[in-house]
Amino acid sequence: MTNQSATKFKDCEWTFEKLEYFDSIISEVACSFGLTTYPNQIEIISSEQMMDAYSSVGMPIGYNHWSYGKKFIQTQQNYHRGQMGLAYEIVINSNPCISYLMEENSMTMQALVIAHACYGHNSFFKNNYLFTTWTDADSIIDYLVFAKKFVSDCEEKYGVDAVENTLDSCHALMNLGVDRYKRPAKISLHEEKNRQDEREAFLQAQVNDLWRTVPKSKHVEECSNKHRFPQQPQENILYFIEKNAPLLKSWQRELVRIVRKVAQYFYPQRQTQVMNEGWATFWHYTIINTLFDEGKVDNSFILEFLHHHTNVVYQPPYNSPYYSGINPYTLGFAMFQDIKRICEDPTDEDKVWFPDIAGSDWLHTLHFACKNFKDESFISQYLSPHLIRELKLFNTVDDDKNNFIEIDAIHNEQGYLKIREALSQQYNLSYLEPNIQIHRVDITGDRSITLRHYGHHNISLGENIDEMLKHLYRLWGFEVILESESEGGKVSEITRCPKAPSPE
Template sequence: MTKRPASPLLFSGSDWNFATLSRTYEAIETIALEELQLDVYPNQIEIISSEQMLDAYSSVGMPLMYQHWSFGKRFVFEDHLYRKGLRGLAYELVINSNPCISYLMEENTMAIQALVTAHAAFGHNHFFKNNYLFRQWTDANAILGYMEFAKKYVTKCEERHGTAAVEEILDSAHAIMDQGVFRYRRPPRLSSEKERERARERLEYEEQTYNDLWRTLPSSTDASDEDGASKAERDAAERKKALNLPEENLLYFLEKNSLILEPWQREILRIVRVIAQYFYPQRQTKVMNEGCATFVHYFIMNRLYDQGKINEGTMLEVLQSHSNVVFQPDFDDPRFSGINPYALGFALMQDIERIATEPTAEDRDWFPDLAGSGDWRATLIDAWANHRDESFILQYLSPALIRKFRLFLLSDRAGDNFCEVTSIHNERGYEAVRTALARNYETGANLPDIQVVDVDLLGNRHLRLAHYIKNGVLLEEEKRDATLRHVRRLWGYDVSLAGVDAATGETRYERSTAQLSE
């Protein structure tokens, strides 16, 4: 009896086990490292249930996260939609850490497990390890240890000071989390456990130091004296200089300078600030990150099919999932909610491959160095390492892709009661459309620019913030006032916010917590 030859297929059917996952992972790894020349952290793959995935969803994508009532509220909301069939779940979740942790849902079929392994464990993994923003602004080696410390620290605070007291601080810290990042200067690296212990000791010392600082303020009688007033003004100027004003990182300023916060409260503000900083690069690279991972999984799954390691049924399931991910509704489609980052990112990566291998005359005019070079891998590796969304779109969005997406530019001026189409996908509009789309992904242009600009050290300790208004876009009044209350809770004294036109310097409005309490 002749022995039946072993099947070249990695798997068949939808069922999976850990041996199948391991065999498929090795085949994917070979293509990723040898053909795509990816450079990745060691991988750690975990299988979780849909409920665990919902839990991770609810806690800002971090399974190792401290408890807060808002996470439970979001869990109930997401779980309700999921059980009703109104919303699906991500097939995977990936953590920017070393080792890189990819969470796969146990409900996935084997085809989807292979797809998301290529997507997360190699696509996202490579991007996290190599992109300059992640290399400069995050510490993949320390984040898991820090999150474990943060979770335990918050739990201990709840046991010692009560859940209500801890949640009050977290509520206020979360309210200004978007204003709790360093955008223009590099934050300090996460420390080891011993260094964190020393940091907590320094916090206690700093609080005593700041209390001593405020106690040295001249009395009112000293201030009325001519010479005394002059000295007081000099002292105030020196203290303002010591506070490094203006300060863009509001959480950092409050953590270091608030007089009412106890050491444990300062540490909680620091925890929230570190987490906000950890996610900051992801906000600047959504299109590139998802585009990279989608391009990688598409390339790898097609190569597995070409090698005869997956069959037609598996490939059809993969393509169906892939098509759903990169689907881009038209602007007049009821499903349209903006440009799909998966669709735009994947299209940009594919377009680079096309320009490098099959350029048109138009491509040679727009991309003389890339067109016809044939080395699309090196171009992608370089782009993934050295760009963020804004610069990547500005450099690589081609006229062909602008026409494919049928992009156009609307002018919506505040003084007009109509919108005007100022540029379309034609020869005259390509540059304007590309520039406008790139600007749309500039994080600094889309988040309010709010800075600490002054503190009344000589009087009532009034904290003054400035909102630099761009393009006439004001803050929503209800949310603005609610956020000011949170800032006051952390500062302990009155806080005011002045809206200043970034172009002219004109003050458009001013709002203070004293007005809110009237």
Template sequence: MTALVKSGQDWSFSLIEEVFAHIERIAKTKYGLTYYPNQLEIISSEQMLDAYAAVGMPLMYTHWSYGEQFIREQEAYKRGYMGLAYEIVINSDPCIAYLMEENTMLMQTLVMAHASFGHNTFFKNNYLFKQWTDAGSIIDYLAFAKKYIAECEEKYGIDEVEDILDAAHALQRYGVDKYKRPPRLSSVQEENLRKDREAYIQSQLNELWSTIPHTKDKATKTEEDKFPKEPQENILYFIEKNAPRMEPWKREIIRIVRKVAQYFYPQGQTKLMNEGCATYFHYKIVHDLYNEGIIDDGALLEFYDNHTAVVRQLDYDSKRFSGINPYALGFAMYMDIERIAMNPTEEDHNWFGKQDWVGCGDYIKAIKFAVQGFKDESFIQQFLSPKVMRDFKMFTLHDDEADSKYLIAGIHNSQGYKTIRDALAKQYNFGYMIPDIQVFDVDRWGNRTLTLRHYMVNRKPLEAESTTETLKHVAFLWGYDVKLESVDEQHNIRASYEVQEDETLLDVFLDDGSKK
């Protein structure tokens, strides 16, 4: 048979259909992948830029920050600083993948294998996605959100809505339930429930704030009066439900920001695994296509050209180094899993011990096991082998504020493997990277001050400027004074920030007693 895909060849609809059928056949019969139904959308480069700016979603509410993002991308693209992504894929049911008009047929093949099967199977099977996002209803929900926010703008003015969105965006990383699963809802249900919610919240609030002077004064405040009883990690949720005086529509907007943040939460925690999985499968499938003669030698070279650029890892001392490339490390780890499943070395046996998948002879099963049950942090703990660390020449840099020098805590040798693995896993741990800040207390009987607590890890302090700026947003939402305390592991308050509701007065007290 003559090859369908040749180097530099233009795509056509019939060709895409034909190649897609081949890819699907391979994905199903050879790898036994399960995935959402696919929807391929052909778009122009302009539309790709549009798609970038709206956090990749096909529809999104209006906000200036997306405009800024768009202008930034557009300028970078125009000046040639940045190539466009080859693809965007959306975790929805059906799974939408964008194919860019300018791509060659080989690139379209690569994108289909990467997005429509690699990412798609990850979305469908990874436990975090299964647990946290509802691929079936996200588009519906965004339609509701866009319409609702547009209506609010009409009713209350663009500025009012913008203020709320700005403030809620500042807290979006604290608008996520990390342990509870959100319920699934369609947009119609959503609209109906919204109305109930409005009425309900108002009644609850009246209850909470019905502070007909309690006879107790501050001194006799008991543990029972403490509110909230336990620290709350979902700050946005707390504010949405408990802010003393906030119009219902504002609560609804906070809720929208929360929901969108929740939807993206698993993506942030599985970036490495997800990109690795997609890259692994496009690599495998393109080779299968080549072996079957569906793509020719030239096209395979074109593929290598793109693939190697994608999985390139720059060294730490390179000028353009910007961290570990998730495509590179992810791809290397899945390839490594395949190797260990098929031909484990002595070292692998020692390192991984008695795990089922090591040397099991069925690499597809091992890969699927990895895809399903982990997030980046645990994925590294479980699967990062000494070989990959060696290939990447990894080392751990220990930075202690109290020490005038950096310490190389471990390098890619037998004494260092464990250090590197643990440090790298932590690097992918959200709880470790993002400051742990929770709602600690509300002065219910006094001036309604909201107190947040930052639980310090490894003595890492907050950056003062962004903290006070963010606190201003919190105070704006809460409507009363807001306080934030950094507490170390021994429960000593190390730093404290206060913002008055009118945003004009601001005091920062640091633990050395100085006033900034």
């Protein structure tokens, strides 16, 4: 290496001067590849602070709740016993984009992390359609500050226990507190504050109106058929509770809303794990290698970098003791690399499978993929036979009617489509989580609420449904019934809360 800058930074310890230098050269390369990002705010933290960041599940500012304390104790235990290492970085979808770097990292690691988080993840947050339509990076920090203050005000006014109970119940239903299809309104702190009082008054009036008259019970049957409420089944249970639960105080409604907003904020991240990590990994790999080609980093740097990179994308085979499912970093990284390969150097097979992208401009194709897909659709669009062979993917079918597991498809000509389909479904959140919707509320009778679980593949609900119904009961205040509708359309009641005194 004759380049001065490469020799200048031989020492592997990082300093702020070096960080700024690397940030500037990484930024240059990223720009040349057309990556657009939010401004970066890079914070150096110690390992203890990293554990704090861990336990608040990626929120830079969180309201207080015991479950975060539990998470912290678990993380601390595991870390101290050496059962897990801490992540090198945590990055937050906000504007400016906040990344936490650990002080223990070497200079090479810091450079990798800057390329990975501050340019990879950051550009994904800024460009992917899920993030741009469902989250508002500009206002999330303000909203979290508002939420923290609101929760602690409530704790002062109504007591820690009352707030904790409500939050417990909301957390339990958190996954069912997102709009899957409807685009949510943007949140902004200013509006939030302005409209809060207004909303309180209005909502209470709405709720009162809804429950105002209780007609005589003999008309109940006809009434409920004519005026079904809600008219359509509701998938966003927390939203429905916030707007319609009869007995909630207005501060409780606001708590429900906070949990719902947080859930909605994280929803895109849960849907783009493979893409997000793959995109960031692809870019740290590409950027650092470009730096090496330009002679800006030396051999020892690139060797250390490759060592870390290889660890990150390692995929243990199915029969390894370390196997715990498909590594999203591996899959995502391999897929983006594969798309690049198809664009630059397509085989005949690729030309058949991907006629539209084979031979096209790889950078353009990659940016298109980053913008317009989520894990599920990304895999079903771009998983190539070449990659299926390379990862030696195979699909298993486990049916509890049989006492064996069947190998449904392997990496051969007949299996490609099946595997692609199955892997895509594996990242489809609506298959992974039970599909439970609010079916009916008996507004003219006993005010009971009925939820319906739409089953598929004969998979039933886990054993803690009674606990769950108790949480729902706490929020709703009246009887909660859970039904199940099988694929054949057969409806049966699973359980209810409070339990019926005695079955006849």
